[in-house]
Structure formats: structure tokens, C-alpha cells
Amino acid sequence: MKVPLSWLKEYVDITMPPEALAHTLTMAGLEVEAIEYIGADWGEDIITAQIAHLEKVAGSDHLSYARVNTGTEELGIICGAPNIKQGDKVPLARVGAKVGDLSIGEKKTMGYHSQGMLCSPRELGIGNDHSGIYILDPATPLGQKLVDVLGEVVFEFAIKANRGDLSSIIGIAREVAALTKQELRIPQPVLHERGRPTAEMVKVTVEDTDLCPRYSARIISNIEIGPSPEWMGRRLLAAGMRPINNVVDITNYVMLEFGQPLHGFDYDLVRHHHIIVRRARPGEEIVTLDGVKRKLTPDMLLIADPEGPIAIAGVMGGAISEVNDNTTTVLLEAANFQAASVRRTSVELGLRTDASSRFEKRLDPELTVAGANRAMQLMAEHAGGTVHPGVVDCYPSPPQPRTITFSTDDVEWLTAVKVTQHEVVEALSWLGFIVVPDEHSNSMQVTVPTFRPDVVESADLVEEVLRMMHDQPAGSR
Structure with missing residues (x-):
């Protein structure tokens, strides 16, 4: 994944040289494979x-x-x-x-x-x-x-399969903030909603909640399709994506920023204004956005309307409902799909996309509304139009908070490294964990954030503590 340094600095203050930052991140387990210096050879002329x-x-x-x-x-x-x-x-x-x-x-x-x-x-x-x-x-x-x-400095990261939270620039910024003890700044969209409520404009039915734990939809109308602002196109290019138009670029921008893949449908091309999330039926086909007709199998999850498929869930949209130069109303999808389902479909179809590669890493279901709201804000600013009130949000079984009993003794037992309770609390808190220490012992209760499904037991917490403390000399502890 490519991350432009100037974009990263939107969310966290960075003062160290790019090479030092790359070393710090790599030593903490977030491998920087390469650093690209865009413009280094342009010279004076x-x-x-x-x-x-x-x-x-x-x-x-x-x-x-x-x-x-x-x-x-x-x-x-x-x-x-x-x-x-x-x-x-x-x-x-x-x-x-x-x-x-x-x-x-x-x-x-x-x-x-x-x-x-x-x-x-x-x-x-x-x-x-x-x-x-x-x-x-x-x-x-x-x-x-x-x-x-x-001119730009671009880091290229090797993201591990179990770290879906790092498939975004904000995710990388969170690591930088924790390692350098700087504040993390996450955009908080302010929306000016008007007009008919979203819930009156579209119906969403999720038939297979095992493969789609959450599906959120928003609508913006009276938009004007056109080029993106230059700064957005420049950031997309540096991150390895080609600018297309303001609406498509914004969905890609928010995917890179928050890590939440989004898909925009032309609202008027979604028949009966009814989204149905279901498995494919025998013999169904779809022409995807790349113009290829694809045969579907019953183990593949689709986005459909009452008359047929309009997208392959988590992989690629269909040509039948794509945003085009005549689009005036966008129905925005922000969903959470099961990682194994997306991976299987992607492999079967031989179709790997930026969206599918993120879903395969298990994304945080709490991202959907945040990503949709951010996209609505940017579309209102750069495509005009009216953001309709509310979100249609199908989220039948939100995950329950996972709390792990942890102790400084766990660190010493697994690694022979002695740490204090204060050091553990500080390290985990910077990473977004909620830590409640026991005042009378070395133990604590650690609540794992929803964006870290990879952390399931105390050994995982030991790894997190050591990652944050790798550059601290023993004498300083």
C-alpha cells in the first residue's frame, strides 16, 4: 500500500526524516518496503x-x-x-x-x-x-x-493479512501517533442534511447476514459530475490510483483514508430503489465495471435489486447501475462483508480489486457509517447537491466488546522482559485499547477496539506492548 507523507501528516504531526520514520515503523512490525521520492529528478527546468x-x-x-x-x-x-x-x-x-x-x-x-x-x-x-x-x-x-x-515522499508498506486496520492512511497514522506520542486527528464530518429522508427513498434487505454483517446506505441528490479538485487527484495518483471523476474519486479517497471500501450506484438505475444483499442464483451473470460478463455461482454474495444483480459484494460494481456523466443522484453503499466470502469470490472470478484486498483482511464494521458520512461531506463540497437525512443501516448483531484480563507478569513470562503497569497502560492506550488497571496488583482489564479483531488473547497484547517499547533502552524503564 502506498502512503504519501504529506497526506499522512493530515492526521498526525511528523517531524522526523522519512528514512527515520520508515525505520521506526518497520521495527514496530509495520514494514516499509520502499520509499519513493516523487520529483527528485525534475531539477530546475x-x-x-x-x-x-x-x-x-x-x-x-x-x-x-x-x-x-x-x-x-x-x-x-x-x-x-x-x-x-x-x-x-x-x-x-x-x-x-x-x-x-x-x-x-x-x-x-x-x-x-x-x-x-x-x-x-x-x-x-x-x-x-x-x-x-x-x-x-x-x-x-x-x-x-x-x-x-x-514533489512528494511516498512510503510503500507491506500490510499483513491479519491487520485490516492498517489498510488505510488513518490506520498508519494511528501507529505513527502511538510510536511518537503525538495526537491522532481523525476527520469528523459535519453534514447539512436536507430534503426527503433516506429511509423513504431506498429499501435495503440483507438476506444473508452471515456474509454481510452490516450494510449502510446514504443518498445525495442534485450532484454535478465533473473533475476532482487537483489536490485530491494528486493524492490519488501518489497513492497509485487514477482519478476518474469527483464522485468515483471521493469513494476511492475515503477508502484510502478510512480503509472502508465504498460503492456509488446511480440511484435512478437501481430498479424499484430496493437493494437486496443475497447469494447468487444458479445461472446468474453480471457485466462488471470493467466490461466483462461474469458467470456467478450460488456461493457468491451479490448486491441486487428486484430484477437482478447490480454488483458483486466486496469485489466490483456492475455496469448496469454505474455512476455516469448523466448521474444526478448517488446511492452510496458502505458495507462490511465476511472476509472469507470476498476472498473466495475474488479467487473464483480471478478478479482482485483494492476493495476486495481490504475486505479480505477483516474490516471494522464500525467503519461503514463513518466512511459514508465522510464521503457525503466531500461530495457535498466537490459535487454539490443535497445530502438526504439519515442512514439506512442494517446492523442486526453488532459485535460485543472483547475484554482480556492481562498482567505485566504475562509479558515477563513470555519474553523475560520486565515492564511496569504504567508502561503497559500507556502503550496499549496509545493504540486505542481501553485499559482499566487494578490498583492492588499488576493486572488490568483490557477492552479491545473493534478495529483490532486480530487481538484475541493475552499473548497478542504482549506483542502489542513490545512493539510500542522496542526503541526504549532498558535503563529508561
């Missing part, structure tokens, strides 16, 4: 500029000639990208710059002098998209070195 004039090149069906302003000079550029327009701010590689393996020189094309190159995300090494030029934020100053605007 890849800068920000603005298209002051744009005209089609006579005799060409795709080339344009742009006059670009760097703030100190105006240069002519030949460009074949279809997505630029006058007024756009763009990355400019001046003559002498090196873009990947390409050295930029001045050239003459069809009677025009080209004094540089405008750059796509792929040319800059910040994504795989080569279909158009990277469009900068309209507020970007001119003539800035691009590395000062788009």
Missing part, C-alpha cells in the same frame, strides 16, 4: 506555467500551438494533448530539462518553434495516464520549480 494563448496547428488533426507564460517569459510549445485550454496552469519542461530518459530541446514542427514540452502524469512519473497534460491547481504560482509544488 521543470516549472509551472500558464497557457496564455492556444491555437490549432493548420494541417494537423491533433496538434496545438500554445504560448505559455512562466511569469518571467513567454514560450511557444507544440502539444498533442486534447485536454488543455487557455488559462490552464501546467507543468513545463524547458529546453535543457530531462523528463525521464528524454532530453528536451528546441525544435521546429510544421512551421512552429517549440521551446519545451508540457508534461503528462506518466511523463512526470506520478501516474500511468498519458492521455493528457497534468492540469495544476488554478492557484499555483507561475515559475515555481515543479518539485516544490508536486
